[in-house]
Amino acid sequence: MQLWFLTTEYPPFYGGGIGTYMQHATRMFARAGHDVTVILPGDEDGVEHPEDRIEVVRFRRGDMFLGSEVLPDTEPDGHPAFPHNVMSHWPALSYQFADAVQKLLATGGSPGLIEVQDYGGIGYYLLQKKWLGYAGLAEIPLIVHLHTPTFEILALDQYPDCRLPEYWVGQMEKFCITAADGLLCPSRFLRGRILQAMTNGESGPDIEVMPLPFEFPATGEAGAELNEAEKTFVYVGRLELRKGVLPLLECCERLWEAGERFTLLMVGGDTDFYTRGVTVGEYLRRRYRRRLEDGRLQFAGKVPPDECARLVARAWAVLVPSLYENFPLTCVEAMHAGKLVIGSSAGGQAEMIGGEECGEVFDWAVDGALESALRKVLRMPAGEVAAAGARARERIMEMTAYRNVLARRMDFYERIKRRGREARLFPAVNRFDRRWTPSRPAPAPAGEPGLLSVVIPFYNMGRYIEETVQSALASTYRPLEIVVVDDGSDDPESLAVLEALPSSLPDPVRVVHTPNRGLAAARNTGAENARGEYLALLDADDLVEPEFYARCVEILRRYDNISLVYSWVRFFDSAKGCFIANNLEFPYLLAHNMLAAICVLKRSDFLAFARNKPRLSAGLEDYESWISLYEAGRLGVCIPEFLTRYRVRRDSMLRGMNDHAVLFMYDEIVRLHAATYRRYGDELFRLLNTNGASFAWNSPGDNWQSAERRVRWLEERLRQVEEEAQTLRSGGAAPCFADPAEMGVKMALWTLVRALRRKVKKILFRPN
The missing domain is CATH 3.40.50.2000 (Glycogen Phosphorylase B;)
Structure with a gap:
């Protein structure tokens, strides 16, 4: 069998038990005739073969390029550090792992099974892509090997376990546990703790308990004489x-x-x-x-x-x-x-x-x-x-002997390969969470089967509407209809553009006129007037990539419990940048929006659960609807690619909201969902207390939510590192003082902190 292992540790460079496990596991399988590929990050791309039947594939970590200077108009994914320039360490590393696996598959690799460590959630994006139907992944069983997850140990080390991004790393690990085809764990103790953490001790995922393989090297000093005089x-x-x-x-x-x-x-x-x-x-x-x-x-x-x-x-x-x-x-x-x-x-x-x-x-x-x-x-x-x-x-020799562990491991692998999965249900982090109590059944599908209705609310947006409609019509998905809802526009130029719109485009566009009642009412009117089974929400100044709608509908068709699909968002016009969206989950969603309103839904679910609330007149009406949708047990999932474009305008509705308006809208949302907020109150309090006001957060995997506080820390660290670097430079004449390795580390850290300072300043002034 071809076995692929995803790990952050492998000899000769490793920091703990995972590296030792990998050394023995790969050797055990290789000596039994299996072909083993180890995939892990490194300083350079490269392939090596430390032993027969063992291939080690290293991909270069993007964080090595965080200090790179780029042109001002460089897109986020054009930066040499991508995705480390837009995510913190573990989410970015997880993305790189998935990318490395996809590249190996594209070159003809065909593993019978992939095993990935739990720690750091490095399998997060690979599992997300597998469940979303990415090519080559669907039929490969993915095993998550539980070692010691972050969400279990932070508090034991007296670290605030709700601090971002570390909290999000724990959520990534939980998703991996929920989404894996199989779970492997070396001890009954850890199995019990994981089940307690994720299910409060109730029924949860199946976890196979099996010792780690280990055979002591022949050079070991077993049996050395004991000294009773000096114990x-x-x-x-x-x-x-x-x-x-x-x-x-x-x-x-x-x-x-x-x-x-x-x-x-x-x-x-x-x-x-x-x-x-x-x-x-x-x-x-x-x-x-x-x-x-x-x-x-x-x-x-x-x-x-x-x-x-x-x-x-x-x-x-x-x-x-x-x-x-x-x-x-x-x-x-x-x-x-x-x-x-x-x-x-x-x-x-x-x-x-x-x-x-x-x-x-x-x-x-x-x-x-x-x-x-x-x-x-x-x-x-x-x-x-x-x-x-x-x-x-x-x-211990009997417990960890290769021959004994191998037989049990291969039996487990074969059972996982034979086992089917619930193909119609997408994994949710809250699946085993007793606080998440969805009780409303999904409504029957409504509308013309397969038809996608793109609803575009319009208010005095004549400058942008034609480009937006053309963007939607360029979609590879069909059948498709465009419904523009004019929310009482009073700008003559915009009205003239709107009147000419149906005849100026090759495909039919319906325009629905209503009195001015606000964005929420306009979206609802569009959904009510739409004829399709699927509903796409698109603001009149935003854009979508041609394949976006087809990808979304494919996912909605595949899973019964998904109602909402979206992607990462690229900013354009007045600002460059991006927003890294994530799957909906509680309680994070209760504190901060997790997506932009460029998305596709099952229209029946929108009408039943997610109608925008007109009382949220100042904004956040879309955010509240996602909460309503998730309360009903309907999932929202993210395609981890830039398939949508959000126009940053200085006169936009969102940028026009002051802090009072934002806070009042949050208050309204809490009043609308008071019972849910009460159920998650303790965790929400810790999230907010640790990370500050949630309206100032960005994506959960971004480590710059608290930039205002962190900038002072970074400036102080920069000062310290600059002093140390200067000391090393001035002491260069004394070889006993300036060790080359130490100087290299210090200089690298100095370069990185300079890049971090630039990043902080950029984030502090990032357009909303």
């Missing part, structure tokens, strides 16, 4: 709050104060301690300075794998004290090395250790549990510790 506990992993390092040190401090003699060696890189404004390592070094001085506490930092194995081999025992863990490969490696492991119950390490014969499992919820476990192991004779380590080695 050292070794912790291997990042200095991260989620890993339990704070309560671990607190426990060790109590034992040291009580006279216990042992050393704690901490091996691994550092992470941010967000709520303290320092790194975790800095915090621990400051708090436990006395223990560093007396040698009881030691930090080895991040070391090469061989050095790490040497340190573990000489440990009295290895500690895995995590507050939340999946299937930690540090535990796997320690047990393979014949080490007794003391692990918390909060993760797959407990499932690996099993009973007391292989190690100790403690529960953080039980006071003193870790202290008891440490005391017990400290008092064990060396022979007993070694015997427990030997039993641990036997247990």
